[in-house]
Amino acid sequence: MVRKSRGRQKVEMVKMSKESNLQVTFSKRRSGLFKKASELSTLCGAEIAIIVFSPGNKVFSFGHPGVEAVIDRYITRNPPQNSGTMHLIEAHRNATVRELNMQLTQVVSQSEIEKKRGEELSQMRKAGQSQCWWEAPIEELTLPQMEQLKVSLEGLKKNVTKQAQKLLIGNSGPPQFFASSSSGGFFPYDRKAGGFNPNMVLPQYDYNNLGYGRGFF
Amino acid sequence: MTRKKVKLAYIYNDSARRATYKKRKKGLMKKVSELSTLCGVDACAIVYSPYDSQPEVWPSPPGVQRVLDRFRTVPQMEQMKKMVNQDSFLRQRITKTCDHLKKQRKDNREKEVTQAMFQCLGGRVSLGNLLMMDLNDLGWMVDHSLRDINKNMAETLNDGSGMSGASHASQLEAVLAATTGAGPSSAPEPSQMLADNFEVNADDMQRQQWFMEMMTPQEHMGFGGDDMVLPPGDNNQNGPWSNSFFP
Numbered sequence: 001m002v003r004k005s006r007g008r009q010k011v012e013m014v015k016m017s018k019e020s021n022l023q024v025t026f027s028k029r030r031s032g033l034f035k036k037a038s039e040l041s042t043l044c045g046a047e048i049a050i051i052v053f054s055p056g057n058k059v060f061s062f063g064h065p066g067v068e069a070v071i072d073r074y075i076t077r078n079p080p081q082n083s084g085t086m087h088l089i090e091a092h093r094n095a096t097v098r099e100l101n102m103q104l105t106q107v108v109s110q111s112e113i114e115k116k117r118g119e120e121l122s123q124m125r126k127a128g129q130s131q132c133w134w135e136a137p138i139e140e141l142t143l144p145q146m147e148q149l150k151v152s153l154e155g156l157k158k159n160v161t162k163q164a165q166k167l168l169i170g171n172s173g174p175p176q177f178f179a180s181s182s183s184g185g186f187f188p189y190d191r192k193a194g195g196f197n198p199n200m201v202l203p204q205y206d207y208n209n210l211g212y213g214r215g216f217f
Numbered sequence: 218m219t220r221k222k223v224k225l226a227y228i229y230n231d232s233a234r235r236a237t238y239k240k241r242k243k244g245l246m247k248k249v250s251e252l253s254t255l256c257g258v259d260a261c262a263i264v265y266s267p268y269d270s271q272p273e274v275w276p277s278p279p280g281v282q283r284v285l286d287r288f289r290t291v292p293q294m295e296q297m298k299k300m301v302n303q304d305s306f307l308r309q310r311i312t313k314t315c316d317h318l319k320k321q322r323k324d325n326r327e328k329e330v331t332q333a334m335f336q337c338l339g340g341r342v343s344l345g346n347l348l349m350m351d352l353n354d355l356g357w358m359v360d361h362s363l364r365d366i367n368k369n370m371a372e373t374l375n376d377g378s379g380m381s382g383a384s385h386a387s388q389l390e391a392v393l394a395a396t397t398g399a400g401p402s403s404a405p406e407p408s409q410m411l412a413d414n415f416e417v418n419a420d421d422m423q424r425q426q427w428f429m430e431m432m433t434p435q436e437h438m439g440f441g442g443d444d445m446v447l448p449p450g451d452n453n454q455n456g457p458w459s460n461s462f463f464p
Contacts, residue, residue, distance in 0.1 A: 042227065
């Protein structure tokens with residue numbers, strides 16, 4: 001498996017030497033900085049303004065309740081306005097932000113679930129490769145292995161087509177819907193937002209239970 | 218770094234909020250400083266806590282003033298282009314995360330279907346429990362794998378020097394040794410090697426035919442339906458080829 005990033009490295013606090021790295025670093029860190037600022041204002045109700053110039057001289061800014069508002073407050077040294085109207089506006093704004101934060105939290109946790117799922121699946125694949133030679137990447141197979149696999153796949157394809165026709169004609173009985181469970185079928189149908197089935201459970205080690213499976217190896 | 222995951226909402230507990238503010242404000246200032254230093258760019262931060270009418274700033278009041286002055290020289294449109302507040306920033310993050318989520322689901326689905334295909338091949342699962350959507354995906358994956366195999370087989374056959382396909386060269390050598398009596402350590406001329414390999418490949422194919430017939434119980438050669446029974450997934454098939462092809 002190819003390692004995509006170098007992981008966490010300790011960085012020396014001096015200007016980066018490589019121009020290409022510098023731009024990437026700026027992008028990432030600016031994004032992270034705004035994220036931290038957003039969290040600080042959400043969690044503690046702080047008013048914040050951050051202004052950053054990019055290496056390419058573009059200017060990025062984050063402000064809560066707004067960049068201009070905070071700059072004004074700073075420049076004029078005026079205490080924040082304390083009128084009823086301001087409070088109303090602020091309350092409304094905070095309500096929206098609250099909702100957005102909830103939405104964000106939800107999507108982030110869904111993403112974390114998918115990430116875990118992906119790691120599980122990769123683990124399964126890795127484990128399977130040591131037991132079943134046909135699970136190895138094709139580049140690693142020998143010619144006779146490829147031949148055999150090819151024949152088996154063509155056979156499987158025929159079976160799949162047959163089964164699909166069966167379903168269309170409606171001969172195989174009611175399709176089974178699974179919310180969870182590790183027995184029975186292995187494609188539990190769980191419709192989520194993206195139209196995918198994120199909860200497929202693969203009873204890989206359940207040989208006894210699935211006595212009806214006839215395979216090609 | 219804390220272990221507990223903090224909920225992204227206003228902290229109503231006064232002392233907890235105070236403590237959090239202190240820590241995070243410090244962290245924020247540090248991050249601004251690092252960004253400025255590492256990338257050699259102008260930056261400033263102004264933070265008003267709910268507890269104090271005096272703001273905390275980075276780098277320093279004169280430093281902040283400098284950056285603000287520079288900010289003011291930028292045309293307003295440019296200023297606004299990359300300006301965000303909580304609302305717009307959170308929306309951006311939500312969109313980004315959603316896109317990432319979609320991709321994750323797509324990748325995971327692919328992994329799932331591949332696993333399913335392997336399991337079908339190994340006889341560990343029946344097609345009867347699959348829905349139409351799953352059958353479609355499975356069929357696609359089978360086709361995709363077949364395409365890859367054909368491509369790889371073509372490459373391996375054309376590539377006489379045996380550079381594609383790990384250990385293929387050594388296996389060809391072993392077969393060469395078995396058939397021509399030449400030791401694997403001998404180094405024939407490159408062109409001769411190529412010719413030999415091609416010859417051996419032709420023989421190879423014939424032997425594979427035979428080999429597969431050995432593998433498959435004769436009565437099931439037709440691949441008719443679900444009755445395909447092969448010896449359970451076992452890497453070490455006994456036979457003349459076990460050493461060469463299934464190490």
